Amino acid sequence: MKGWPAWTVFVKEWVDALRDRRTLAVVLLSSVLMGPLVLIALSGLVASFESRAERREVVLDGIEHAPTLVNYLQRQGFAVKPAPEGFEQKLRRSELGDPVLVVPKDFESALRRAEVPVLVLVSDSANKRSEAGSGRLQRLVAGFNRERSTLALALRGVSGEVLEPVRLGEKDLANPQTRGTQITGMLPFFVLMAVLYGALNAALDTTAGERERGSLEPLLMNPASPLSLVLGKSAAVSAVALLIAVLSCFSFIPAQWLLRSDTLAALFQFGWREALWFVAIIAPFAAALSALLMAVAIRCRSVKEAQASSAVLILAVSLLPLVGLLNPGGEERWHLWVPALAQNTLMTRVLKGEALGLEPVVITLAVCAVLALLGVGFVARVLRRAAVR
Missing domain, CATH: 1.10.357 (Tetracycline Repressor; domain 2)
Structure with a gap:
C-alpha cells in the first residue's frame, strides 16, 4: 500500500x-425513518383525540330522566346524544369512542328532594378513545354540581364564594x-x-x-x-x-x-x-x-x-x-x-x-x-x- x-x-x-x-x-x-414514522403515527393519534374533543358531544344513557343536566350541558356548548343499545359491549370492542354517563330514573326527583343521585360514568380503560373523554365528563359533572350548589345558596341569601374559601393559582416554571x-x-x-x-x-x-x-x-x-x-x-x-x-x-x-x-x-x-x-x-x-x-x-x-x-x-x-x-x-x-x-x-x-x-x-x-x-x-x-x- x-x-x-x-x-x-x-x-x-x-x-x-x-x-x-x-x-x-x-x-x-x-x-x-423509524423516528419520523413514530412521530407521524403519534400525531395522527393525538389529532383524532383533538378532533373528537372539538366535536363537543356527550353521550347519556337515560337522557329523558335528566332535563336539568341536559340543559346545563347544552348551555356549555355540548351536543347531548342518547347512548346506543348495548353500549357496554361496544365500548369493550372499541366500536364506541365516547364514554357514557348513565342517569338514574329518579334523577330529577332526587334533586328536588335535596338528595344526592348517583351518576355512573361507563368507560373502558383499554379503549383509549373513551378513556380520553372520561376526564371531560367528570369536569362537566363537577361544574353542574357547583352551579346547583351556588343556586341553592343564593336562594338562601348566602354567597356562593363560601364553597371556595381558597382559590388556587398555577405557575409553570417550564419554558415552552x-x-x-x-x-x-x-x-x-x-x-x-x-x-x-x-x-x-x-x-x-x-x-x-x-x-x-x-x-x-x-x-x-x-x-x-x-x-x-x-x-x-x-x-x-x-x-x-x-x-x-x-x-x-x-x-x-x-x-x-x-x-x-x-x-x-x-x-x-x-x-x-x-x-x-x-x-x-x-x-x-x-x-x-x-x-x-x-x-x-x-x-x-x-x-x-x-x-x-x-x-x-x-x-x-x-x-x-x-x-x-x-x-x-x-x-x-x-x-x-x-x-x-x-x-x-x-x-x-x-x-x-x-x-x-x-x-x-x-x-x-x-x-x-x-x-x-x-x-x-x-x-x-x-x-x-x-x-x-
Missing part, C-alpha cells in the same frame, strides 16, 4: 460499505422548549439506535465477515502495520455510523411538516441548531461504539457468531438511555460517565435549551476516547498475532 495505509484502507472499506445497498436500505428504513421535551424527549433514543445499527453491520462485516470470506489473511500480508489497518477500518465504520446518525437527526426536521396535531406541532421544537448539536454529541460515541463492536467481532469466525457475541453490547446501548427516563430524581452526575446514557443526557439538555457546560462535554469525550483507543488497540493486537502466525 502506497501513501498512507490507514487512508487507503478507509477508502476501500467505505466504498465496500456503500456498495452493500441492500444492507444500507434496511438500516436506513429501520433507523432513519422544556415542555416540548415531553414529545421531543424520544428523539435521542432514535438517534442512538441509528448509530448502533449503522455501525453494527459495517463493524461485523469488516472483521468477522472478512474472516468468514477468507479475505482477512491476505490483507495482513500487505506491508501496512496492523494498527494502520485497524485505524482505517475503524474510521470507515465510524463514518458509516455517523452518516446514518446525520440522516436520522435531520430527518426529524421535515417530519415536523407532516404532524397532523396542532398541539404536537406547537410543542415539537427541533431545528437545524438542535440537529447540529446532536451530530456533534453523537460523533465521539459513534467512534467508540464502532471500535467496541469491532473488538467483539474480531475473534469470531462468522458474522452469525459475531451477531450473537455482540448481543450484550447491543442490549446495553438500547437499555442505558432508559435509565434517565426511569430515574424519578432526574439527571445525576454519574450519568455523564456512562456511554449512551451520557449522550442521551446531553441531547436532552439541547432539547431543553440548557447550556451543556464544559465539564460534561470533556467527560463524555474522554470516556469515548478511552473506549475507542481500547477497542482499536485490542483489534490491532489480535491482527498482529494473526499476522505472526
